[in-house]
Amino acid sequence: MNKRLLLFLLPLICFLAIIPFFKSALNSDPTELESVLVGKPVPQFELQDIYELDKQHHSNIFEGEPLLLNVWATWCPTCRAEHEFLNTLAEQGVKIIGLNYKDDRGKAINWLAQLGNPYVINLYDEKGLLALDLGVYGAPETYLIDSQGIIRYRHVGDVNARNWQQELAPIFSAME
Amino acid sequence: MRVLVFLLGLISSAAFAAIDVYEFDSEQQEALFRELTQELRCPKCQNNNIADSNAGLAQDLREKTYQLVKQGNDKQQVLDYMVDRYGNFVRYDPPLTPAVLILWLSPLLVIVFGGIYLLGRNRNSSSNEPLVEEGERERLAKLIEQTERDKQ
Known part of the structure:
Protein backbone atom coordinates (compact mmCIF):
# COMPACT_ATOMS: atom_id res chain seq x y z
CA MET A 1 0.00 0.00 0.00
CA ASN A 2 2.82 2.37 0.96
CA LYS A 3 4.59 1.53 -2.27
CA ARG A 4 1.42 2.25 -4.23
CA LEU A 5 1.06 5.65 -2.59
CA LEU A 6 4.67 6.46 -3.36
CA LEU A 7 4.19 5.49 -6.99
CA PHE A 8 1.06 7.60 -7.11
CA LEU A 9 2.90 10.62 -5.72
CA LEU A 10 5.95 10.15 -7.96
CA PRO A 11 4.80 12.53 -10.74
CA LEU A 12 4.06 15.21 -8.15
CA ILE A 13 7.48 14.74 -6.55
CA CYS A 14 9.16 15.00 -9.97
CA PHE A 15 7.22 18.14 -10.71
CA LEU A 16 8.20 19.73 -7.40
CA ALA A 17 11.83 18.83 -8.09
CA ILE A 18 11.92 20.66 -11.42
CA ILE A 19 10.08 23.76 -10.19
CA PRO A 20 13.37 25.53 -9.28
CA PHE A 21 14.57 25.07 -12.89
CA PHE A 22 11.31 26.43 -14.25
CA LYS A 23 11.55 29.37 -11.90
CA SER A 24 15.11 30.23 -12.89
CA ALA A 25 14.19 29.90 -16.58
CA LEU A 26 11.26 32.23 -16.03
CA ASN A 27 13.49 34.98 -14.68
CA SER A 28 16.41 34.55 -17.07
CA ASP A 29 16.86 36.55 -20.24
CA PRO A 30 17.95 34.28 -23.12
CA THR A 31 19.58 37.25 -24.87
CA GLU A 32 21.94 37.68 -21.92
CA LEU A 33 25.11 35.73 -22.58
CA GLU A 34 27.78 35.01 -20.04
CA SER A 35 31.13 36.45 -21.01
CA VAL A 36 33.93 33.98 -21.71
CA LEU A 37 36.36 36.61 -20.45
CA VAL A 38 35.21 36.36 -16.83
CA GLY A 39 38.31 35.43 -14.82
CA LYS A 40 40.65 36.61 -17.58
CA PRO A 41 42.56 39.89 -17.87
CA VAL A 42 41.32 42.75 -20.03
CA PRO A 43 42.71 42.12 -23.56
CA GLN A 44 45.75 44.09 -24.70
CA PHE A 45 44.86 47.25 -26.59
CA GLU A 46 46.06 50.65 -27.66
CA LEU A 47 43.30 53.23 -27.99
CA GLN A 48 43.09 56.97 -28.27
CA ASP A 49 41.69 59.14 -25.53
CA ILE A 50 38.37 60.63 -26.56
CA TYR A 51 39.49 64.21 -25.86
CA GLU A 52 43.20 64.16 -26.56
CA LEU A 53 44.14 62.84 -30.00
CA ASP A 54 47.80 62.26 -29.18
CA LYS A 55 47.15 60.40 -25.94
CA GLN A 56 47.15 56.58 -26.20
CA HIS A 57 45.86 54.31 -23.44
CA HIS A 58 46.93 50.72 -22.77
CA SER A 59 45.51 47.91 -20.67
CA ASN A 60 47.56 49.02 -17.62
CA ILE A 61 44.88 51.68 -16.89
CA PHE A 62 42.79 48.82 -15.47
CA GLU A 63 45.35 47.96 -12.80
CA GLY A 64 45.49 49.49 -9.32
CA GLU A 65 41.95 49.51 -8.02
CA PRO A 66 38.58 47.92 -8.77
CA LEU A 67 36.61 49.79 -11.41
CA LEU A 68 33.85 49.57 -14.00
CA LEU A 69 34.30 49.49 -17.75
CA ASN A 70 31.22 50.89 -19.41
CA VAL A 71 30.68 50.38 -23.16
CA TRP A 72 28.56 53.20 -24.56
CA ALA A 73 27.68 55.12 -27.71
CA THR A 74 25.56 58.10 -28.64
CA TRP A 75 23.52 55.96 -31.08
CA CYS A 76 22.39 53.76 -28.18
CA PRO A 77 19.15 54.88 -26.47
CA THR A 78 19.66 52.63 -23.45
CA CYS A 79 23.03 54.27 -22.85
CA ARG A 80 21.21 57.58 -22.48
CA ALA A 81 18.80 55.97 -20.03
CA GLU A 82 21.60 54.69 -17.79
CA HIS A 83 23.81 57.78 -18.04
CA GLU A 84 22.18 59.57 -15.12
CA PHE A 85 22.80 56.60 -12.85
CA LEU A 86 26.44 56.40 -13.95
CA ASN A 87 26.77 60.05 -12.88
CA THR A 88 25.34 59.10 -9.48
CA LEU A 89 27.81 56.21 -9.16
CA ALA A 90 30.73 58.48 -10.06
CA GLU A 91 29.62 60.93 -7.37
CA GLN A 92 29.65 58.05 -4.89
CA GLY A 93 33.29 57.49 -5.77
CA VAL A 94 33.00 54.50 -8.12
CA LYS A 95 35.71 54.72 -10.79
CA ILE A 96 34.30 54.19 -14.28
CA ILE A 97 36.30 53.89 -17.47
CA GLY A 98 34.27 54.55 -20.61
CA LEU A 99 34.65 52.73 -23.92
CA ASN A 100 33.06 54.80 -26.64
CA TYR A 101 32.00 52.13 -29.14
CA LYS A 102 31.80 52.74 -32.91
CA ASP A 103 30.76 56.31 -32.47
CA ASP A 104 31.46 59.80 -33.74
CA ARG A 105 34.00 61.68 -31.64
CA GLY A 106 32.24 65.06 -31.96
CA LYS A 107 28.85 63.65 -30.96
CA ALA A 108 30.40 61.78 -28.04
CA ILE A 109 32.14 64.88 -26.67
CA ASN A 110 28.91 66.85 -27.04
CA TRP A 111 26.99 64.18 -25.17
CA LEU A 112 29.46 64.26 -22.27
CA ALA A 113 29.29 68.05 -22.13
CA GLN A 114 25.49 68.00 -22.03
CA LEU A 115 24.77 65.00 -19.80
CA GLY A 116 27.81 65.11 -17.55
CA ASN A 117 30.96 62.99 -17.60
CA PRO A 118 31.05 60.11 -15.10
CA TYR A 119 34.22 58.61 -16.63
CA VAL A 120 37.74 58.94 -15.23
CA ILE A 121 39.11 57.93 -18.64
CA ASN A 122 37.22 57.59 -21.90
CA LEU A 123 38.59 55.37 -24.66
CA TYR A 124 37.69 56.12 -28.26
CA ASP A 125 37.10 52.81 -30.09
CA GLU A 126 35.90 53.94 -33.50
CA LYS A 127 36.32 50.56 -35.21
CA GLY A 128 35.22 48.47 -32.23
CA LEU A 129 38.63 46.78 -31.86
CA LEU A 130 38.71 46.37 -28.08
CA ALA A 131 34.96 45.75 -28.12
CA LEU A 132 35.46 42.78 -30.45
CA ASP A 133 38.19 41.36 -28.22
CA LEU A 134 35.87 41.79 -25.23
CA GLY A 135 33.04 40.01 -27.03
CA VAL A 136 30.75 43.03 -26.83
CA TYR A 137 27.51 42.25 -28.64
CA GLY A 138 25.41 45.25 -27.79
CA ALA A 139 25.74 48.52 -25.93
CA PRO A 140 25.51 49.27 -23.11
CA GLU A 141 27.62 46.64 -21.41
CA THR A 142 29.36 47.08 -18.08
CA TYR A 143 32.35 45.04 -16.90
CA LEU A 144 33.47 44.73 -13.29
CA ILE A 145 37.26 44.67 -13.21
CA ASP A 146 39.38 44.06 -10.13
CA SER A 147 42.63 45.81 -9.15
CA GLN A 148 44.70 43.21 -11.03
CA GLY A 149 42.88 44.04 -14.26
CA ILE A 150 40.93 40.75 -14.21
CA ILE A 151 37.35 40.81 -15.49
CA ARG A 152 35.03 39.54 -12.75
CA TYR A 153 31.57 40.10 -14.19
CA ARG A 154 29.79 41.35 -17.26
CA HIS A 155 26.42 43.04 -17.16
CA VAL A 156 24.50 43.46 -20.42
CA GLY A 157 21.92 46.24 -20.59
CA ASP A 158 21.51 49.38 -18.55
CA VAL A 159 22.84 49.75 -15.03
CA ASN A 160 20.18 51.18 -12.73
CA ALA A 161 19.66 51.61 -8.99
CA ARG A 162 17.85 48.26 -8.71
CA ASN A 163 20.28 45.95 -10.51
CA TRP A 164 23.25 47.85 -9.05
CA GLN A 165 22.06 47.16 -5.52
CA GLN A 166 20.93 43.60 -6.18
CA GLU A 167 23.56 42.24 -8.57
CA LEU A 168 26.53 44.47 -9.21
CA ALA A 169 27.31 46.26 -5.94
CA PRO A 170 27.80 43.02 -3.94
CA ILE A 171 30.30 41.73 -6.53
CA PHE A 172 31.97 45.12 -6.85
CA SER A 173 32.48 45.61 -3.13
CA ALA A 174 33.77 42.03 -2.73
CA MET A 175 36.43 42.58 -5.42
CA GLU A 176 39.99 43.41 -4.49
CA MET B 1 11.65 20.47 -63.74
CA ARG B 91 28.88 28.35 -33.15
CA TYR B 92 25.86 26.66 -34.64
CA ASP B 93 27.80 23.41 -34.41
CA PRO B 94 29.12 23.49 -30.84
CA PRO B 95 31.70 20.98 -29.57
CA LEU B 96 30.72 18.06 -27.36
CA THR B 97 31.08 19.45 -23.83
CA PRO B 98 29.81 17.65 -20.68
CA ALA B 99 26.71 19.87 -20.69
CA VAL B 100 25.95 18.90 -24.29
CA LEU B 101 26.56 15.26 -23.44
CA ILE B 102 23.77 15.37 -20.84
CA LEU B 103 21.46 16.65 -23.53
CA TRP B 104 22.38 13.81 -25.87
CA LEU B 105 22.38 11.03 -23.32
CA SER B 106 19.34 11.84 -21.20
CA PRO B 107 16.74 10.44 -23.66
CA LEU B 108 18.83 7.26 -23.90
CA LEU B 109 18.96 6.99 -20.10
CA VAL B 110 15.20 7.41 -19.88
CA ILE B 111 14.71 4.54 -22.35
CA VAL B 112 17.23 2.29 -20.57
CA PHE B 113 15.90 2.91 -17.04
CA GLY B 114 12.31 2.76 -18.26
CA GLY B 115 13.02 -0.60 -19.89
CA ILE B 116 14.67 -1.94 -16.73
CA TYR B 117 11.71 -0.77 -14.65
CA LEU B 118 9.17 -2.37 -16.98
CA LEU B 119 11.07 -5.67 -17.07
CA GLY B 120 11.33 -5.70 -13.28
CA ARG B 121 7.64 -5.00 -12.91
CA ASN B 122 6.66 -7.82 -15.27
CA ARG B 123 8.83 -10.32 -13.44
CA ASN B 124 7.40 -9.27 -10.09
CA SER B 125 3.80 -9.67 -11.15
CA SER B 126 4.41 -13.11 -12.66
CA SER B 127 6.41 -14.64 -9.82
CA ASN B 128 5.47 -13.05 -6.51
CA GLU B 129 1.77 -12.51 -6.84
CA PRO B 130 -0.06 -15.83 -7.34
CA LEU B 131 -3.10 -15.67 -9.60
CA VAL B 132 -5.24 -17.37 -6.99
CA GLU B 133 -4.95 -16.73 -3.27
CA GLU B 134 -4.35 -19.51 -0.72
CA GLY B 135 -7.90 -19.83 0.62
CA GLU B 136 -9.37 -19.77 -2.86
CA ARG B 137 -7.11 -22.54 -4.05
CA GLU B 138 -8.83 -25.20 -1.99
CA ARG B 139 -12.26 -24.06 -3.12
CA LEU B 140 -11.11 -24.13 -6.71
CA ALA B 141 -9.73 -27.66 -6.36
CA LYS B 142 -13.05 -28.78 -4.91
CA LEU B 143 -14.98 -27.13 -7.73
CA ILE B 144 -12.82 -28.79 -10.37
CA GLU B 145 -13.21 -32.13 -8.65
CA GLN B 146 -16.98 -31.66 -8.60
CA THR B 147 -17.22 -30.78 -12.32
CA GLU B 148 -15.04 -33.74 -13.22
CA ARG B 149 -17.37 -36.00 -11.23
CA ASP B 150 -20.48 -34.49 -12.84
CA LYS B 151 -19.07 -35.12 -16.31
CA GLN B 152 -18.60 -38.79 -15.60
Whole structure:
Protein backbone atom coordinates (compact mmCIF):
# COMPACT_ATOMS: atom_id res chain seq x y z
CA MET A 1 0.00 0.00 0.00
CA ASN A 2 2.82 2.37 0.96
CA LYS A 3 4.59 1.53 -2.27
CA ARG A 4 1.42 2.25 -4.23
CA LEU A 5 1.06 5.65 -2.59
CA LEU A 6 4.67 6.46 -3.36
CA LEU A 7 4.19 5.49 -6.99
CA PHE A 8 1.06 7.60 -7.11
CA LEU A 9 2.90 10.62 -5.72
CA LEU A 10 5.95 10.15 -7.96
CA PRO A 11 4.80 12.53 -10.74
CA LEU A 12 4.06 15.21 -8.15
CA ILE A 13 7.48 14.74 -6.55
CA CYS A 14 9.16 15.00 -9.97
CA PHE A 15 7.22 18.14 -10.71
CA LEU A 16 8.20 19.73 -7.40
CA ALA A 17 11.83 18.83 -8.09
CA ILE A 18 11.92 20.66 -11.42
CA ILE A 19 10.08 23.76 -10.19
CA PRO A 20 13.37 25.53 -9.28
CA PHE A 21 14.57 25.07 -12.89
CA PHE A 22 11.31 26.43 -14.25
CA LYS A 23 11.55 29.37 -11.90
CA SER A 24 15.11 30.23 -12.89
CA ALA A 25 14.19 29.90 -16.58
CA LEU A 26 11.26 32.23 -16.03
CA ASN A 27 13.49 34.98 -14.68
CA SER A 28 16.41 34.55 -17.07
CA ASP A 29 16.86 36.55 -20.24
CA PRO A 30 17.95 34.28 -23.12
CA THR A 31 19.58 37.25 -24.87
CA GLU A 32 21.94 37.68 -21.92
CA LEU A 33 25.11 35.73 -22.58
CA GLU A 34 27.78 35.01 -20.04
CA SER A 35 31.13 36.45 -21.01
CA VAL A 36 33.93 33.98 -21.71
CA LEU A 37 36.36 36.61 -20.45
CA VAL A 38 35.21 36.36 -16.83
CA GLY A 39 38.31 35.43 -14.82
CA LYS A 40 40.65 36.61 -17.58
CA PRO A 41 42.56 39.89 -17.87
CA VAL A 42 41.32 42.75 -20.03
CA PRO A 43 42.71 42.12 -23.56
CA GLN A 44 45.75 44.09 -24.70
CA PHE A 45 44.86 47.25 -26.59
CA GLU A 46 46.06 50.65 -27.66
CA LEU A 47 43.30 53.23 -27.99
CA GLN A 48 43.09 56.97 -28.27
CA ASP A 49 41.69 59.14 -25.53
CA ILE A 50 38.37 60.63 -26.56
CA TYR A 51 39.49 64.21 -25.86
CA GLU A 52 43.20 64.16 -26.56
CA LEU A 53 44.14 62.84 -30.00
CA ASP A 54 47.80 62.26 -29.18
CA LYS A 55 47.15 60.40 -25.94
CA GLN A 56 47.15 56.58 -26.20
CA HIS A 57 45.86 54.31 -23.44
CA HIS A 58 46.93 50.72 -22.77
CA SER A 59 45.51 47.91 -20.67
CA ASN A 60 47.56 49.02 -17.62
CA ILE A 61 44.88 51.68 -16.89
CA PHE A 62 42.79 48.82 -15.47
CA GLU A 63 45.35 47.96 -12.80
CA GLY A 64 45.49 49.49 -9.32
CA GLU A 65 41.95 49.51 -8.02
CA PRO A 66 38.58 47.92 -8.77
CA LEU A 67 36.61 49.79 -11.41
CA LEU A 68 33.85 49.57 -14.00
CA LEU A 69 34.30 49.49 -17.75
CA ASN A 70 31.22 50.89 -19.41
CA VAL A 71 30.68 50.38 -23.16
CA TRP A 72 28.56 53.20 -24.56
CA ALA A 73 27.68 55.12 -27.71
CA THR A 74 25.56 58.10 -28.64
CA TRP A 75 23.52 55.96 -31.08
CA CYS A 76 22.39 53.76 -28.18
CA PRO A 77 19.15 54.88 -26.47
CA THR A 78 19.66 52.63 -23.45
CA CYS A 79 23.03 54.27 -22.85
CA ARG A 80 21.21 57.58 -22.48
CA ALA A 81 18.80 55.97 -20.03
CA GLU A 82 21.60 54.69 -17.79
CA HIS A 83 23.81 57.78 -18.04
CA GLU A 84 22.18 59.57 -15.12
CA PHE A 85 22.80 56.60 -12.85
CA LEU A 86 26.44 56.40 -13.95
CA ASN A 87 26.77 60.05 -12.88
CA THR A 88 25.34 59.10 -9.48
CA LEU A 89 27.81 56.21 -9.16
CA ALA A 90 30.73 58.48 -10.06
CA GLU A 91 29.62 60.93 -7.37
CA GLN A 92 29.65 58.05 -4.89
CA GLY A 93 33.29 57.49 -5.77
CA VAL A 94 33.00 54.50 -8.12
CA LYS A 95 35.71 54.72 -10.79
CA ILE A 96 34.30 54.19 -14.28
CA ILE A 97 36.30 53.89 -17.47
CA GLY A 98 34.27 54.55 -20.61
CA LEU A 99 34.65 52.73 -23.92
CA ASN A 100 33.06 54.80 -26.64
CA TYR A 101 32.00 52.13 -29.14
CA LYS A 102 31.80 52.74 -32.91
CA ASP A 103 30.76 56.31 -32.47
CA ASP A 104 31.46 59.80 -33.74
CA ARG A 105 34.00 61.68 -31.64
CA GLY A 106 32.24 65.06 -31.96
CA LYS A 107 28.85 63.65 -30.96
CA ALA A 108 30.40 61.78 -28.04
CA ILE A 109 32.14 64.88 -26.67
CA ASN A 110 28.91 66.85 -27.04
CA TRP A 111 26.99 64.18 -25.17
CA LEU A 112 29.46 64.26 -22.27
CA ALA A 113 29.29 68.05 -22.13
CA GLN A 114 25.49 68.00 -22.03
CA LEU A 115 24.77 65.00 -19.80
CA GLY A 116 27.81 65.11 -17.55
CA ASN A 117 30.96 62.99 -17.60
CA PRO A 118 31.05 60.11 -15.10
CA TYR A 119 34.22 58.61 -16.63
CA VAL A 120 37.74 58.94 -15.23
CA ILE A 121 39.11 57.93 -18.64
CA ASN A 122 37.22 57.59 -21.90
CA LEU A 123 38.59 55.37 -24.66
CA TYR A 124 37.69 56.12 -28.26
CA ASP A 125 37.10 52.81 -30.09
CA GLU A 126 35.90 53.94 -33.50
CA LYS A 127 36.32 50.56 -35.21
CA GLY A 128 35.22 48.47 -32.23
CA LEU A 129 38.63 46.78 -31.86
CA LEU A 130 38.71 46.37 -28.08
CA ALA A 131 34.96 45.75 -28.12
CA LEU A 132 35.46 42.78 -30.45
CA ASP A 133 38.19 41.36 -28.22
CA LEU A 134 35.87 41.79 -25.23
CA GLY A 135 33.04 40.01 -27.03
CA VAL A 136 30.75 43.03 -26.83
CA TYR A 137 27.51 42.25 -28.64
CA GLY A 138 25.41 45.25 -27.79
CA ALA A 139 25.74 48.52 -25.93
CA PRO A 140 25.51 49.27 -23.11
CA GLU A 141 27.62 46.64 -21.41
CA THR A 142 29.36 47.08 -18.08
CA TYR A 143 32.35 45.04 -16.90
CA LEU A 144 33.47 44.73 -13.29
CA ILE A 145 37.26 44.67 -13.21
CA ASP A 146 39.38 44.06 -10.13
CA SER A 147 42.63 45.81 -9.15
CA GLN A 148 44.70 43.21 -11.03
CA GLY A 149 42.88 44.04 -14.26
CA ILE A 150 40.93 40.75 -14.21
CA ILE A 151 37.35 40.81 -15.49
CA ARG A 152 35.03 39.54 -12.75
CA TYR A 153 31.57 40.10 -14.19
CA ARG A 154 29.79 41.35 -17.26
CA HIS A 155 26.42 43.04 -17.16
CA VAL A 156 24.50 43.46 -20.42
CA GLY A 157 21.92 46.24 -20.59
CA ASP A 158 21.51 49.38 -18.55
CA VAL A 159 22.84 49.75 -15.03
CA ASN A 160 20.18 51.18 -12.73
CA ALA A 161 19.66 51.61 -8.99
CA ARG A 162 17.85 48.26 -8.71
CA ASN A 163 20.28 45.95 -10.51
CA TRP A 164 23.25 47.85 -9.05
CA GLN A 165 22.06 47.16 -5.52
CA GLN A 166 20.93 43.60 -6.18
CA GLU A 167 23.56 42.24 -8.57
CA LEU A 168 26.53 44.47 -9.21
CA ALA A 169 27.31 46.26 -5.94
CA PRO A 170 27.80 43.02 -3.94
CA ILE A 171 30.30 41.73 -6.53
CA PHE A 172 31.97 45.12 -6.85
CA SER A 173 32.48 45.61 -3.13
CA ALA A 174 33.77 42.03 -2.73
CA MET A 175 36.43 42.58 -5.42
CA GLU A 176 39.99 43.41 -4.49
CA MET B 1 11.65 20.47 -63.74
CA ARG B 2 12.93 23.62 -65.38
CA VAL B 3 10.58 25.71 -63.24
CA LEU B 4 11.94 24.00 -60.14
CA VAL B 5 15.54 24.77 -61.10
CA PHE B 6 14.55 28.38 -61.75
CA LEU B 7 12.85 28.63 -58.35
CA LEU B 8 15.85 27.08 -56.60
CA GLY B 9 18.03 29.63 -58.35
CA LEU B 10 15.85 32.43 -56.98
CA ILE B 11 16.08 31.09 -53.43
CA SER B 12 19.85 30.67 -53.48
CA SER B 13 20.47 34.12 -54.91
CA ALA B 14 18.26 35.59 -52.20
CA ALA B 15 20.18 33.70 -49.52
CA PHE B 16 23.50 35.19 -50.58
CA ALA B 17 22.18 38.67 -51.24
CA ALA B 18 23.19 39.80 -47.75
CA ILE B 19 26.86 39.01 -48.41
CA ASP B 20 28.93 42.04 -49.26
CA VAL B 21 31.49 42.10 -52.03
CA TYR B 22 34.70 40.46 -50.90
CA GLU B 23 37.68 39.53 -53.00
CA PHE B 24 39.60 36.37 -52.26
CA ASP B 25 42.97 34.99 -53.34
CA SER B 26 41.55 31.57 -54.14
CA GLU B 27 38.33 29.65 -54.47
CA GLN B 28 39.17 27.66 -51.36
CA GLN B 29 39.30 30.85 -49.33
CA GLU B 30 35.96 31.95 -50.70
CA ALA B 31 34.42 28.56 -49.92
CA LEU B 32 35.87 28.69 -46.39
CA PHE B 33 34.46 32.18 -45.88
CA ARG B 34 31.01 31.01 -47.03
CA GLU B 35 31.21 27.98 -44.76
CA LEU B 36 32.28 30.03 -41.73
CA THR B 37 29.70 32.78 -42.13
CA GLN B 38 27.01 30.10 -42.42
CA GLU B 39 28.20 28.34 -39.28
CA LEU B 40 28.93 31.35 -37.06
CA ARG B 41 25.96 32.60 -35.14
CA CYS B 42 25.24 36.27 -34.56
CA PRO B 43 25.26 36.95 -30.78
CA LYS B 44 23.01 39.97 -31.19
CA CYS B 45 20.26 38.49 -33.38
CA GLN B 46 20.39 35.03 -31.96
CA ASN B 47 18.53 33.05 -34.62
CA ASN B 48 20.61 34.23 -37.56
CA ASN B 49 24.01 33.22 -38.75
CA ILE B 50 26.36 36.09 -39.58
CA ALA B 51 25.87 35.54 -43.32
CA ASP B 52 22.13 36.18 -43.11
CA SER B 53 22.08 38.90 -40.47
CA ASN B 54 22.41 42.56 -41.27
CA ALA B 55 22.98 43.64 -37.67
CA GLY B 56 25.99 45.89 -37.19
CA LEU B 57 27.72 43.25 -35.13
CA ALA B 58 27.18 40.59 -37.82
CA GLN B 59 28.77 42.91 -40.39
CA ASP B 60 31.76 43.38 -38.08
CA LEU B 61 32.10 39.64 -37.57
CA ARG B 62 31.86 39.02 -41.33
CA GLU B 63 34.58 41.59 -41.88
CA LYS B 64 36.75 39.98 -39.19
CA THR B 65 36.13 36.51 -40.64
CA TYR B 66 37.14 37.86 -44.06
CA GLN B 67 40.36 39.32 -42.68
CA LEU B 68 41.25 36.12 -40.83
CA VAL B 69 40.53 33.95 -43.90
CA LYS B 70 42.48 36.30 -46.13
CA GLN B 71 45.45 36.11 -43.74
CA GLY B 72 45.48 32.37 -44.36
CA ASN B 73 43.93 31.08 -41.13
CA ASP B 74 42.20 27.72 -41.40
CA LYS B 75 38.67 26.96 -40.25
CA GLN B 76 39.63 25.87 -36.74
CA GLN B 77 41.74 28.98 -36.14
CA VAL B 78 38.89 31.30 -37.12
CA LEU B 79 36.42 29.36 -34.97
CA ASP B 80 38.83 29.45 -32.02
CA TYR B 81 39.23 33.21 -32.46
CA MET B 82 35.47 33.74 -32.30
CA VAL B 83 34.86 31.26 -29.45
CA ASP B 84 37.61 32.95 -27.39
CA ARG B 85 35.58 36.17 -27.54
CA TYR B 86 31.95 35.15 -27.76
CA GLY B 87 31.93 31.64 -26.28
CA ASN B 88 30.52 28.45 -27.78
CA PHE B 89 27.27 30.31 -28.30
CA VAL B 90 28.76 31.78 -31.46
CA ARG B 91 28.88 28.35 -33.15
CA TYR B 92 25.86 26.66 -34.64
CA ASP B 93 27.80 23.41 -34.41
CA PRO B 94 29.12 23.49 -30.84
CA PRO B 95 31.70 20.98 -29.57
CA LEU B 96 30.72 18.06 -27.36
CA THR B 97 31.08 19.45 -23.83
CA PRO B 98 29.81 17.65 -20.68
CA ALA B 99 26.71 19.87 -20.69
CA VAL B 100 25.95 18.90 -24.29
CA LEU B 101 26.56 15.26 -23.44
CA ILE B 102 23.77 15.37 -20.84
CA LEU B 103 21.46 16.65 -23.53
CA TRP B 104 22.38 13.81 -25.87
CA LEU B 105 22.38 11.03 -23.32
CA SER B 106 19.34 11.84 -21.20
CA PRO B 107 16.74 10.44 -23.66
CA LEU B 108 18.83 7.26 -23.90
CA LEU B 109 18.96 6.99 -20.10
CA VAL B 110 15.20 7.41 -19.88
CA ILE B 111 14.71 4.54 -22.35
CA VAL B 112 17.23 2.29 -20.57
CA PHE B 113 15.90 2.91 -17.04
CA GLY B 114 12.31 2.76 -18.26
CA GLY B 115 13.02 -0.60 -19.89
CA ILE B 116 14.67 -1.94 -16.73
CA TYR B 117 11.71 -0.77 -14.65
CA LEU B 118 9.17 -2.37 -16.98
CA LEU B 119 11.07 -5.67 -17.07
CA GLY B 120 11.33 -5.70 -13.28
CA ARG B 121 7.64 -5.00 -12.91
CA ASN B 122 6.66 -7.82 -15.27
CA ARG B 123 8.83 -10.32 -13.44
CA ASN B 124 7.40 -9.27 -10.09
CA SER B 125 3.80 -9.67 -11.15
CA SER B 126 4.41 -13.11 -12.66
CA SER B 127 6.41 -14.64 -9.82
CA ASN B 128 5.47 -13.05 -6.51
CA GLU B 129 1.77 -12.51 -6.84
CA PRO B 130 -0.06 -15.83 -7.34
CA LEU B 131 -3.10 -15.67 -9.60
CA VAL B 132 -5.24 -17.37 -6.99
CA GLU B 133 -4.95 -16.73 -3.27
CA GLU B 134 -4.35 -19.51 -0.72
CA GLY B 135 -7.90 -19.83 0.62
CA GLU B 136 -9.37 -19.77 -2.86
CA ARG B 137 -7.11 -22.54 -4.05
CA GLU B 138 -8.83 -25.20 -1.99
CA ARG B 139 -12.26 -24.06 -3.12
CA LEU B 140 -11.11 -24.13 -6.71
CA ALA B 141 -9.73 -27.66 -6.36
CA LYS B 142 -13.05 -28.78 -4.91
CA LEU B 143 -14.98 -27.13 -7.73
CA ILE B 144 -12.82 -28.79 -10.37
CA GLU B 145 -13.21 -32.13 -8.65
CA GLN B 146 -16.98 -31.66 -8.60
CA THR B 147 -17.22 -30.78 -12.32
CA GLU B 148 -15.04 -33.74 -13.22
CA ARG B 149 -17.37 -36.00 -11.23
CA ASP B 150 -20.48 -34.49 -12.84
CA LYS B 151 -19.07 -35.12 -16.31
CA GLN B 152 -18.60 -38.79 -15.60
